[in-house]
Amino acid sequence: EIVLTQSPDTLSVSPGERATLSCRASQRVRSNSLAWYQQRPGQAPRLLIFGTSNRGTGIPDRFSGSGSGTDFTLTISRLEPGDFAVYYCQQYGSTPWTFGPGTKVEIK
């Protein structure tokens, strides 16, 4: 099973600034099959990024993903109020599909 580690646990950022979130896998993620989800309090997760760098339907270009192999990054430029949430990475290259523990982005 591929274990995903996310850092930092919590990221304090001011509105309008950039946030950079990291996801590291315990082994290579096949075909860079890595997704990112946003979960606001009391809501279901929402797909942001799949295939490492492809944005989901309706996701603004402020969200971008990069990386390969075992190291992946989600970048949120110009943070808006609705972006303060928990972000999860997930690998779907190997079963069982697994999620990281999440990074909370909070208002500084």
Next chain:
Amino acid sequence: DVHLVQSGGGPVNPGGSLRLSCAASGFTFGSYSMNWVRQAPGKGLECVSSISSIGSYVYYADSVKGRFTISRDNAKNSLYLQMTSLRAEDTAVYYCVRDETVTSWGIFDYWGQGTLVTVSS
């Protein structure tokens, strides 16, 4: 618009059973794989079960294997999760989730509203 409306859930005693349902609309249900993903209170996400578009392939996490059964009725655009021998550690919000399927399995592109299952005496 894609909609996944869940029902079922609630409190149940340890060892008890419960059935979750998910009614899908806004897309051709029979063309997509579907999943159940759960989230224990204050915790992360776990995919507990998946089923292919015509039900020919199913997946269960080790944590629920032998206790949970996933099924679907494409004529009724519905997904189900039959849960038996429930344990305290099964307490979680359960989400019905569509699999993007076209690009790859395991991309969770639409989520239901979630339903809380509480296993406690």
